[in-house]
Amino acid sequence: MTELPAPGVRSEVGRLRTVMLHRPGNELRRLTPRNNDALLFDGLPWVDRAQAEHDAFADALRGRGVEVLYLSELLTETLHDPEARQVAIDHTMTDLRLGDTLRRYLVDLAADQGPDELAEIMMAGLRNDEISNTGSLVAALHAPDDFLIDPLPNLLFTRDSSVWVGDHVTITALAMPARRRETQLTELIYQFHPRFRGVDRIHGWDKEFLEGGDVLALGEGVLAVGVGERTRPAGAERLARTAFVEGLAHTVLAVPIDQDRATMHLDTICTMVDRDAMVMYPNVAHRLGAVTIKLDEDGDLVIEPMEPFLDAAARAMGIDRLRLIDTGLDPVTAEREQWDDGNNTLAIEPRVAIAYERNVETNERLAAAGIEVIAISGSELGSGRGGPRCMSCPISRDSL
Numbered sequence: 001m002t003e004l005p006a007p008g009v010r011s012e013v014g015r016l017r018t019v020m021l022h023r024p025g026n027e028l029r030r031l032t033p034r035n036n037d038a039l040l041f042d043g044l045p046w047v048d049r050a051q052a053e054h055d056a057f058a059d060a061l062r063g064r065g066v067e068v069l070y071l072s073e074l075l076t077e078t079l080h081d082p083e084a085r086q087v088a089i090d091h092t093m094t095d096l097r098l099g100d101t102l103r104r105y106l107v108d109l110a111a112d113q114g115p116d117e118l119a120e121i122m123m124a125g126l127r128n129d130e131i132s133n134t135g136s137l138v139a140a141l142h143a144p145d146d147f148l149i150d151p152l153p154n155l156l157f158t159r160d161s162s163v164w165v166g167d168h169v170t171i172t173a174l175a176m177p178a179r180r181r182e183t184q185l186t187e188l189i190y191q192f193h194p195r196f197r198g199v200d201r202i203h204g205w206d207k208e209f210l211e212g213g214d215v216l217a218l219g220e221g222v223l224a225v226g227v228g229e230r231t232r233p234a235g236a237e238r239l240a241r242t243a244f245v246e247g248l249a250h251t252v253l254a255v256p257i258d259q260d261r262a263t264m265h266l267d268t269i270c271t272m273v274d275r276d277a278m279v280m281y282p283n284v285a286h287r288l289g290a291v292t293i294k295l296d297e298d299g300d301l302v303i304e305p306m307e308p309f310l311d312a313a314a315r316a317m318g319i320d321r322l323r324l325i326d327t328g329l330d331p332v333t334a335e336r337e338q339w340d341d342g343n344n345t346l347a348i349e350p351r352v353a354i355a356y357e358r359n360v361e362t363n364e365r366l367a368a369a370g371i372e373v374i375a376i377s378g379s380e381l382g383s384g385r386g387g388p389r390c391m392s393c394p395i396s397r398d399s400l
């Protein structure tokens, strides 16, 4: 039997061995023009096509020797464990909106389901017209198509709901109400799935907001954490302190980003494509700043004054210069391609990255800079505003 690659991620570009994806499922069929904004989608994806695009993404990874794990399969396998089932049901049903009668009904209903059906309820949610008479005022007064358990269409973006820092896994705390429940699922998987037995977990879904799309492993022991619409300063501070104390990092850069949908995570602005090179949204490249955080001998955080991100990053990484791949685009093209996740690439080894094909100009500039671009189509996947990096959670990468 061949050994499974040991879990652990210490860079953005080390050879990718294992990744967790989520093939979009019925949770996407829940999106309507009335709920898509709250559920953080800019349109209504054609689900069959989104699945086909996602299968092509997974094939591109497998074609390069990457092991693809699916969140839904891990979840279903996890739900074979009676203790995990109990925790899953308790967490899913804590919502105060339900009231005691409906909660009791739903707990019983959930307890009767097999692992597949229970996983499906946890991911795709439950509508009022999908259950029968409950004797609950809450159910009686809700419209038939109201959700009693909300669907999780953003599970697709596995980047955000957990992030490996060295050999520890971070259970993140997602800022938007539509995504909060996602990290209860990732916590369940990492806590109970046999594959992850013995793995140390840090942070937690009940902690300060911290999203994986904001966390970049710039190099061994160096993290950059975007702080903006999603990750809050307190979330970045807790991650920094924990990473120092656990010996997972020696330097953390906190990087303020605009609190806008277009720049919701640091990885919508920049991603690494080589040991010492990034592709970055040109409209912000030279005004991005960073605050360097370290730990002193007394165990106190040392927080340095703000300086240009590229300088702070190079110093922390111990290199002369962090190369910026200048996409040299005019500001309008740059803005369009940034919106379509042109800067959100997934490196599978140094100088090889997966990117959306639609960002023609950004991809040309990457190729001209010596980066092999594996282009995938994302016309439907992109309607949730996330690219290849957002749609992947690396579990194992080789050290550089």
Ligand SMILES: NC(=[NH2+])NCCC[C@H](N)C(=O)O
Binding pocket: 039, 040, 041, 154, 157, 159, 160, 176, 179, 212, 213, 214, 264, 265, 267, 268, 384, 385, 386, 387, 389, 390
């Ligand atoms: N790492 C990322 N950039 N993730 C993108 C997440 C997109 C998702 N619809 C959201 O709004 O949360």
